[in-house]
Amino acid sequence: MTEARALRRGGAGCLLALVALSAAACGGPEIPEVGSDGMEPAVREAIRGARDALAADRGNATAWGRFGMVLHAHRLAPPAGLAYAEAARLDADDHRWPHLHARLLETAEPARALGLADEALRRSPRFAPALALRARVLEGMGDDDAAEVAWEALHAAAPGSIEAPLALGRRRLLRGDLEGARTAFERVVERLPSSTAGWSFLAQVLLRTDDPEGAAQAAARARIAARSASLGATADPDPLLIAVEDLRADSHGREARARRAAASGDHDGAEAIYRRLVNERPGSADLHYNHGNALARLGRTEEAEAAYRTALSRDPDSSAAMANLANLLARSGRDGEADDLYRRSIASDPGHLPTLLGASSLHFQRGDLRQAERYLRNALERDPGHPGALQGLGQLLATAGRLGEAAETLSRALAAAREAGAAPGQLAGIHFLLADVERQRGRTAQARTHLTEAESLGMTIPPAFRALLEPER
């Protein structure tokens, strides 16, 4: 098997070498032709555009590189590799082309990828993605000592890396250096609380250090992260690879780009992509739903409502679409319609957390605290550590005058939010609620501490509460 594969690879290498030789003879290689039968028109167009740009300037390294990136984005590896190689030949200083070429070959041809990563690092010695790639390849090839040195090099060059402490921790765990492994994994989960791998490895270390309780807690965090976060977050982001993915022109690639745009707060960008996608794939409930979300974020309420209703016409049982449409209606004061939708959504999926939270919020606003509390407790039965549900329950209990319970619940919300890596704004909000509860309980010192925390997290403290801060100043 190995022998046969080597022959195939050898054959491909000869072909590429022949092309390169003829290139030297005629001033540059032919621009690879890419068969486009069956491709989506947008993909064909993207490839043609990059090819035409290259044809107009064949001596331009960036044009070759860009052509390679477009091919790479559509998983057309052999011609992409050829393009990267020519880009690297034309510009002997630019690290991007050997690095992207290495990424293309990382698993299929690790030895070649290693040489290309070395070349990228010769050009840009502290380029973290190439250091990481080099370390991964060395470890995969079983060269443990070299891999360890490479991971240390990444750690030194990119102190914020997740991948380096994760790898160094793994290597220490294998060597039996449990204290070193624990330190490394704790660093991983501190930087990325949603790291399933970080929590899982930490659990394994704690189990080996006779801390079964800590191990069980870490494993529970790993399970939560596996449910709610990207399991693939074991590698540091590679900006060059992200740039490649951004060139994907097929509809699913554009959909992924829209998701990234929405996640980064670029709702205009997301809306524009989804608008085009729903025209191309009008039957997709998910696309209409996501389009609705982008429109809602932009405050385009009527269009958002229409998008959610279209999503529901495609998938009448979509709890997500029902919940978000209900939230939208509730914000517009159409409480009855919103309530109906929440009920339909709960009937369809009794454990749908966004629905339970939205329904609770609606009843809270209407003053029906008992029903609001019932929804929140249902949500917490499903996910006892849900920061939003705990925060909502704490606020509700405070409103109901059950201050002791409110303080206890909000403290749990704060711990859960911290563990989940919540944004500063959410943490500040919980601190502020706690400050208010403690103030009402007459515990001024505690109230002041929480207000100070809220302010340090960027919250503007309302004038009515500022007096509480004064004695400190």
Added chain:
Amino acid sequence: MTSASGVEFTHRTGREDAGRPAYFMPEIMGSGVALFDRDGDGDLDLYLVQGEGPDRFFENRGPGIRFAEIAGTPGGGAYGMGVAAGDADGDGDLDLFRTGYGPDALLFNAGPDGFRVSGAEDWDDGWGASATFCDYDADGRLDLFVTRYMDYDPDFSCFAATGEQDYCDPTDVPGLPDLLYRNTGDGQFVEVGNEAGIAALPARGLGVVCHDFTGDGRLDFYVANDTEANHLWVNQGDGTFTEEALLLGAALSGFGRPEAGMGIEIGDLSGDGVFDILLTHFADETNTVYLAEPGIGFVDGSIALGLGTLGLATTGFGVALGDFDLDGFLDAVIANGRVARRPGESPRPPFFAQYEEAALVLRGGRERFEDAGAASPELSGRRVVGRGLAAGDLDGDGDPDLVLTAADGPARIFENVSDHDGNWLLVAARLPGGAPDHGAAVRLHTSAGTRVARANPGVSYLSSGDPRAHFGIPAGAAIEGLTVRWSDGSEEAFPAPPPNGVALVVRGAGTIHD
């Protein structure tokens, strides 16, 4: 040697059938095979699951590898996927459970009358994949675990990065909870996944194996999930299970990544007397070995065992671990076949050729696996869309043979013709009623050391293999005795059987030499 063996079976995808949606996902996932002694005559018979159409059953008519088809086999109805063998009704003979895209079915062994089908309405009608019989509650009756793959809608279309239609990437489709059926006696089963805790974690399950992974005397379930963390359901002894793969280091690869788990085998790959786990995976992922560290969990030993690069280019499904050359070390065979075309490839006839890959044949040694494909060119040199794989001694010569199934291809039988000077022993571990004790582990003590082997057919992908524990014994080594850890957690020692035969050990009743 399939034609000479009397077995002629080709997996029928139904791709060209009228009304069939293009790129119907079950068709690329293939179907399985069961090796089991249906008629109790001491040799392994053969059941092949069909995708679109009726299954086929072949009775072993040795000497040698010779089979004759028995007509009138049930099956069909659901698009066929996997099969598990076990004594479901406690009458001492082996029944079958058949999974499919559509209603699963229990096929009772009706002796000379063939099989009797338990009502399809009793069973799940989602997408069932691998299944295994196993007495998890130690009540003397075989229960049943069924993995379910995904909540797939045939009208849902998927596309490659070039925008061309292809089979769906698993991440495009949500997974389903697996199913646990408790045997309530007389072949009646009740689904208890909710009460047991299994239903709490839906995932894209494909392979499953039942084994006491924690050494507490209770049988656990390990499930290979496609593109998600694997599950290790640890038996709590009260009818419930907790998922502990993330805690015990068997959920993610050594790099911390979830992989595309397909098939599973267990065996002692590090020579420490403890069962390790071998999982097959997608291309660009290792075939991963989780080495067991008793009382602690598992570590990924793939790279150390030489699997860092071997098999990295292929997509593995069925898997068999066995001492094929009787040298005392476990070898491995992995059925390969793609689930999507290579990037940039457009469909061209013959359609499934673009999904074909050759099997991987690995020779085990003291430290590492080595590629041994050159010695088995018929297996490693011919490309198919490899899926199910089952190992068993079909011809009674003491070395394991293989049956390989392929999507849109013929099932093929590979007779083991390895050169060897070692000896062998097969151990049939039986319950007092006569049925195989699935989940029993056999420890063989020889002058060359102690080895363990499973007496459990429920491994690989969609398939069921030889339920007897097989040992290769290096030339010159003498058998000193054997110990069986039964599925109820009890242990029993037996005197040394002679080599080169079948030792029948019955719980609490001593040894009978065949």
